[in-house]
Amino acid sequence: MHFDIRPATPADAAAACQVLRRTIAESCTQDHQDDPAILDAWLGNKHPPMVAAWFESSTNYSLVVLHGDAVVGVSLLTAAGKLALCYVLPEAQRQGAGRALLQRVEEHALAVGIRTIHLHSTAAADPFFAALGYRRDGNVRSPYGVDTMLFWKPLVAGAEPDAKRKRFCNCNSN
Numbered sequence: 001m002h003f004d005i006r007p008a009t010p011a012d013a014a015a016a017c018q019v020l021r022r023t024i025a026e027s028c029t030q031d032h033q034d035d036p037a038i039l040d041a042w043l044g045n046k047h048p049p050m051v052a053a054w055f056e057s058s059t060n061y062s063l064v065v066l067h068g069d070a071v072v073g074v075s076l077l078t079a080a081g082k083l084a085l086c087y088v089l090p091e092a093q094r095q096g097a098g099r100a101l102l103q104r105v106e107e108h109a110l111a112v113g114i115r116t117i118h119l120h121s122t123a124a125a126d127p128f129f130a131a132l133g134y135r136r137d138g139n140v141r142s143p144y145g146v147d148t149m150l151f152w153k154p155l156v157a158g159a160e161p162d163a164k165r166k167r168f169c170n171c172n173s174n
Helices: 010-027 036-043 048-056 097-111 126-131
Strands: 004-007 060-067 070-078 083-088 116-121 135-141 147-154
Touching: 004 097, 010 036, 010 048, 010 060, 010 070, 010 083, 048 060, 060 083, 060 097, 070 097, 083 097, 083 116, 097 116, 116 126, 126 147
Parallel strands: none
Antiparallel strands: 004 060, 060 070, 070 083, 116 147, 135 147
16 A cells, blocks of 8 residues: 655544544454443544644644545654554554554654653554564553553663653543
8 A cells, every 4th residue: 555644734633533433443442342431431532623623733743644535544743752643544554554654753753852752552552563662661541441551662872751751641631
């Protein structure tokens, strides 16, 4: 598959929401176990106005992955170095879209002086981040009831994660 990556805009919010919602529902069953309460909580803030606001924020760096004209992936990096979103549609997974997306995020992070990236991974995405050099650093319970793995990656030699970043971010508030 050929992919194009570009900055996300508020006009991408509806398509990005579909990526988020479908990927969570279809690819993260190991995490949510088809529990309606967990799914409702996890998907609760994945609606176009909220995603548009995330994309509009000057403190976030958001990208979309396109296959043709269709949005098949989305990412969001905060100014604090938190990878808050990194999702690819199930049919586009294992095709290089996620790897390319993450590479662009890391390049941007370095360009703006972020020395480490940290994230909370689902069990489903754990092998993906581990294969790309992210280091596991314990588990954190998400606000929506899923155990996540804390990962971090130094982008420059000698960089260490900020211990205060271990709590779950407020990016999941409604």
